[in-house]
């Protein structure tokens with residue numbers, strides 16, 4: 001169950017209330033506030049709070065630019081300028097808070113982003129739901145032979161089905177073991193009233209990385225774009241990218257000018273090394289350049305050629 005009934009009630013109650021405020025609000029984000037957006041088979045992302053908007057960034061930037069801002073006085077132009085030149089502190093003036101349900105292995109990658117505030121569901125205090133991630137058949141792929149951190153060809157359907165069956169079997173067995181250790185069924189009733197259940201903080205060690213957890217995650221806009229530049233990127237693992245893509249959509253609702261600047265100057269832009277720039281200049285001058293004469297490694301050469309579409 002993606003959302004428990006009490007969570008559905010909470011969302012309905014949150015969405016039915018409105019409050020008056022003198023603070024800046026963003027109608028497009030208000031529209032989706034508290035709503036849950038499905039991710040993977042049981043996960044979701046929902047925005048639960050935010051502070052600031054595009055104008056707040058401009059306002060903060062103008063404190064530091066003062067009269068000198070006249071030339072870039074258009075808000076969009078100023079935001080583009082800030083993004084392009086990595087003048088990052090005005091973006092830290094905005095914050096957003098998400099409620100996320102995600103598999104533990106995705107959470108392990110996500111938690112590496114230290115410049116955020118996290119409060120996770122406690123499996124010492126509560127019992128984890130019987131929910132584990134099973135990849136779609138189209139995502140069951142072989143280990144990449146060229147990238148140690150990646151996938152290659154999708155498995156053939158028969159093999160993929162066998163993998164899926166095995167993953168399901170192991171996860172179900174693990175959850176059964178968990179409830180046996182707890183000595184409680186899903187409703188919290190003792191299975192064998194004559195024996196004590198193992199502490200929740202210990203019973204959970206029987207579960208695997210595919211089980212779902214939940215957390216509240218609060219981050220400022222500068223660090224959020226940093227997170228998205230790494231995780232909404234083809235180099236990131238598909239499963240965390242699926243969450244980053246949904247978050248990227250919420251960014252478009254919240255701060256459309258920042259979203260556009262982020263796509264233009266960060267996400268769809270490229271960083272080119274000094275040697276790479278020399279190669280481009282030589283090519284533009286009509287010189288024949290190959291990898292051997294470029295001064296780049298084979299990998300860098302391939303990346304540069306892909307970037308410039310050769």
Ligand SMILES: Cc1cc2nc3c(=O)[nH]c(=O)nc-3n(C[C@H](O)[C@H](O)[C@H](O)COP(=O)(O)OP(=O)(O)OC[C@H]3O[C@@H](n4cnc5c(N)ncnc54)[C@H](O)[C@@H]3O)c2cc1C
Nearest residue numbers: 109111112113114115116149223226227230231235236237
């Ligand atoms: C494709 C991919 C593969 C990865 N593979 C691995 C892997 O194999 N093994 C692994 O361990 N990790 C791996 N990571 C995680 C990666 O190394 C980073 O830990 C993660 O992306 C968080 O980045 P960050 O530190 O910039 O972000 P944050 O922790 O949010 O920090 C944001 C910025 O704040 C500053 N900062 C934060 N904390 C400190 C600090 N203590 N000291 C100095 N500056 C700080 C830095 O400038 C940092 O860039 C991978 C990440 C990606 C995207």
